[in-house]
Amino acid sequence: DLLARLIKEDPGKPGKNVLGEEIRPRTVRTERLEFGNNISINEDRTEIYSDVTGHANYINGKVFVSDVFQVPADVDNSVGNIEYDGSVEIRGNIKSGFSVCATGDIIIDGVVENAFVESGGQIIVKQGIHGMHKGTLKAATNVMAKYIENAKVIAGGFVEAEAILNSDISATAEVRVHGRKGLINGGTVRAGRSIETEYAGTEMGTFTTLEVGIDPAKKERYLELSKTVAQASRELEDMKVIIDNYAAMLKRGEVVPKDKLLYVQNLALSYKDKKALLEPLREEMRVIHIEMMASDRSYIAVTRTIFPGVSLSISDLGYNIKDKMNYCRFKKVDGAIKSVGF
Numbered sequence: 001d002l003l004a005r006l007i008k009e010d011p012g013k014p015g016k017n018v019l020g021e022e023i024r025p026r027t028v029r030t031e032r033l034e035f036g037n038n039i040s041i042n043e044d045r046t047e048i049y050s051d052v053t054g055h056a057n058y059i060n061g062k063v064f065v066s067d068v069f070q071v072p073a074d075v076d077n078s079v080g081n082i083e084y085d086g087s088v089e090i091r092g093n094i095k096s097g098f099s100v101c102a103t104g105d106i107i108i109d110g111v112v113e114n115a116f117v118e119s120g121g122q123i124i125v126k127q128g129i130h131g132m133h134k135g136t137l138k139a140a141t142n143v144m145a146k147y148i149e150n151a152k153v154i155a156g157g158f159v160e161a162e163a164i165l166n167s168d169i170s171a172t173a174e175v176r177v178h179g180r181k182g183l184i185n186g187g188t189v190r191a192g193r194s195i196e197t198e199y200a201g202t203e204m205g206t207f208t209t210l211e212v213g214i215d216p217a218k219k220e221r222y223l224e225l226s227k228t229v230a231q232a233s234r235e236l237e238d239m240k241v242i243i244d245n246y247a248a249m250l251k252r253g254e255v256v257p258k259d260k261l262l263y264v265q266n267l268a269l270s271y272k273d274k275k276a277l278l279e280p281l282r283e284e285m286r287v288i289h290i291e292m293m294a295s296d297r298s299y300i301a302v303t304r305t306i307f308p309g310v311s312l313s314i315s316d317l318g319y320n321i322k323d324k325m326n327y328c329r330f331k332k333v334d335g336a337i338k339s340v341g342f
Contacts, residue, residue: 003056003063006033006046034062053085067104074110075100087121096132112137112151122157129153131167143171147181164189164197170216182304184208190216195300201307201321212298213315213332214291222288225281232278239271289316300330312337 012025033041038052050056054067067086071079074092082088087104094100096114105121112125114132122142129135131151137143142157149165159171162179166186169175175191177184182198188209189195201208211219246264249256256264298314302325310321312330319330319337328339 001050003035003039003048003050003065004033006031008046036062036064038065038067039063055084055086069102075115093127096135106139112145128161129167159191172215172217178303184210190219192216193298197302198304199306200300200302201310203307205307205309208310209313210300210310211313212300213313214288214298218288218291222285225285225288229278229281229285232274232281236271236274236278239267239274243268243271298332302328302330 009028009030011028014025015023017023033045033048035041035048038050038054039048040051041048048063050065052065052067054065055069057064057066069082069084069086069088071082071088071090071092073079074095075082075090075098076095079098081098082100082102084102084104086102088100088102088106090100090106090108090110093110094108094112094115094117099116099118100106101116101118103120105124106117106119107124107126108117109126111127112129112131112135114130114135116136117123118138120140122144123137123139125137125143125145127145128147128149129137129145129151130149133150135151136154137151138154140156142160143153143155144160146161147163147165148159148161148167148169149163150167152168153159153170155171155173157172158174158176159169160176162177163181164175164177164184164187167189168187169189171191173191173193175189175195175197177195177197183202184195184197184200185202186206186208188211190211192215193212195210195212200210213219214222243264246256246260300312300314304326306321306325306328308321308323312319312321314330314332314337317332317335317337325339327341329341330337331340332338333340
């Protein structure tokens with residue numbers, strides 16, 4: 001885009017005063033376009049253009065373009081929602097009810113409250129996430145925060161924090177919880193490859209679910225397919241019973257009223273169409289199930305203590321912790337979840 005255009009100076013012409021004496025025009029200063037990186041200038045040096053998608057600033061007579069949008073304080077009523085094609089740096093907090101969406105990385109120096117944050121790169125929260133049971137963060141790659149509490153986090157890469165409390169976490173690769181607390185307590189944490197934490201659950205027996213073994217999005221899809229296929233199968237079975245009953249009546253030579261016969265004919269066509277639609281869903285389920293069964297390298301590691309009340313899931317297998325255990329590494333072994341040690 002065109003950022004600025006230089007208007008050439010007009011040197012003026014001499015004039016005369018009332019006595020007929022010549023008055024020379026004042027000297028006009030010659031200006032030129034001053035600019036920083038990511039900017040090009042045309043041949044006659046009268047127009048400058050941005051080379052990147054970003055935002056322009058005019059500082060001390062010089063034009064700058066940056067693909068990082070900087071918010072000097074909180075994202076609140078004074079700033080409003082942000083939607084930016086590039087990266088965003090926020091020097092304060094993201095207040096409740098606001099959203100920040102960027103195609104690049106999003107870095108927050110403060111806290112994310114009940115807000116919606118979506119990044120085409122990674123999300124870094126230098127303090128923590130206090131979602132108030134409504135806040136959601138979605139990143140194409142990784143999410144890193146000091147702590148995550150009462151929030152939903154979806155990451156295409158890994159999730160890293162010092163503590164995860166009562167949250168819904170999904171990571172395509174890994175979830176790593178280490179540091180001063182190193183605790184996962186409450187909620188559900190899912191990862192495609194592995195979950196590592198120092199503590200899982202608490203002495204109070206807070207129900208906590210840890211799941212590994214397949215991309216969480218695929219597992220969620222598998223559960224959706226299971227419900228859809230089960231419902232459709234029941235409907236097909238009911239339809240088949242009706243069709244078979246009328247077929248038996250016709251075979252015995254019984255007279256079937258025309259309206260009933262038309263109903264059964266339409267029902268048979270509907271049965272055929274519904275059955276055809278069901279087959280690709282069953283095939284998709286089968287493919288995901290094979291992937292779940294093959295996830296033998298996935299594991300859940302607890303480097304200190306795991307407490308009763310924690311439920312483990314590795315692909316298609318489940319295991320409930322009934323006694324406090326220390327220094328555990330859970331894997332799928334011979335069709336069961338077992339602690340194999342480090």
